Amino acid sequence: MGMVFDIRRYAIHDGPGIRTTVFLKGCPLDCWWCHNPESQSSQPELIFRENRCIGCEACVAECRNEAISFQRSAFGGQRSTANGLPPPVTNRTLCQVCGECAEVCYAEAREIAGREMTVAQVLAEIVSDIPFYDESGGGVTFSGGEPLLQREFLLELLRACKTREIHTTVDTSGFTAWPVIESIRPYTDLFLYDLKLMDDEKHRRYTGVSNALILSNLRKLSKAGQAITIRIPIVPGINDDEDNIRRTGEFLTCLPHRHPVELLPYHASADGKYSGLGKVNRLPGTVAPSGERMQMIAERLRSFGLQVK
Ligand code: SF4
Ligand code: SF4
Numbered sequence: 007m008g009m010v011f012d013i014r015r016y017a018i019h020d021g022p023g024i025r026t027t028v029f030l031k032g033c034p035l036d037c038w039w040c041h042n043p044e045s046q047s048s049q050p051e052l053i054f055r056e057n058r059c060i061g062c063e064a065c066v067a068e069c070r071n072e073a074i075s076f077q078r079s080a081f082g083g084q085r086s087t088a089n090g091l092p093p094p095v096t097n098r099t100l101c102q103v104c105g106e107c108a109e110v111c112y113a114e115a116r117e118i119a120g121r122e123m124t125v126a127q128v129l130a131e132i133v134s135d136i137p138f139y140d141e142s143g144g145g146v147t148f149s150g151g152e153p154l155l156q157r158e159f160l161l162e163l164l165r166a167c168k169t170r171e172i173h174t175t176v177d178t179s180g181f182t183a184w185p186v187i188e189s190i191r192p193y194t195d196l197f198l199y200d201l202k203l204m205d206d207e208k209h210r211r212y213t214g215v216s217n218a219l220i221l222s223n224l225r226k227l228s229k230a231g232q233a234i235t236i237r238i239p240i241v242p243g244i245n246d247d248e249d250n251i252r253r254t255g256e257f258l259t260c261l262p263h264r265h266p267v268e269l270l271p272y273h274a275s276a277d278g279k280y281s282g283l284g285k286v287n288r289l290p291g292t293v294a295p296s297g298e299r300m301q302m303i304a305e306r307l308r309s310f311g312l313q314v315k
Pocket of ligand 1: 059
């Protein structure tokens, strides 16, 4: 069994061709710019999308733990449901994430992120699109969260995919013990390897962990001759400065092999997800970098002889 929070079909940005991307829940990092905050915890979580709520109160009646209430008297007209009524308030301390409120919410305002699935269940979804993979040179991508956090589950899935000759990609932060990476390597055709910040102190501040293990694993993976695409999220004010871009270029040109680089512009679309999970967005008001800025960063990295998209 593994904890999965989403399976997206027909993905075109997670590796070559048309892909099915399986998102595994749980991540050891805590990046400020995370655009999948529902991926961070290894446990299922309740998401409440206030803007979809019609104020029908069905969820209140359904919750056996009395975790949901309406506070109409406190309604000041600032926040309202699609029907103009105040939204229900969820006490997350009382919530047991049973999902029963989501079952009765026909407006789909409530949802449980994360469900346990067997290898066979995930595989059934993957194999159903084999004709698309064959036609487009695609396959399956395991992402997260950090997929390597569920090593046994991931390994079984990778093995099963390779048995069926499906191209496999693993999207990873690289923050794991080397033997874990080594164990999945024979069944992984391509790694999408995230590089965020070269300065260790900043890396600790903005992701919660040191980058030493990440850089060390990337060197080993490159030395092993593995196919790798480096992915760099560009977050304004955090890692888009000249010092970080220069040090990234220098590091990548010192690896045993040259690997293509993809730049991923920060986008603020996760704002609603944070509030829906009862979490705080630590980058409110941060806007996406302009296309011109992205081009400048790409050019700077190309000046190191790197292939940059
Ligand atoms: S969250 Fe759903 S079930 Fe609860 S009041 Fe809103 S629409 Fe009704
Ligand atoms: S998930 Fe279960 S416990 Fe939590 S608010 Fe909904 S019904 Fe109540």
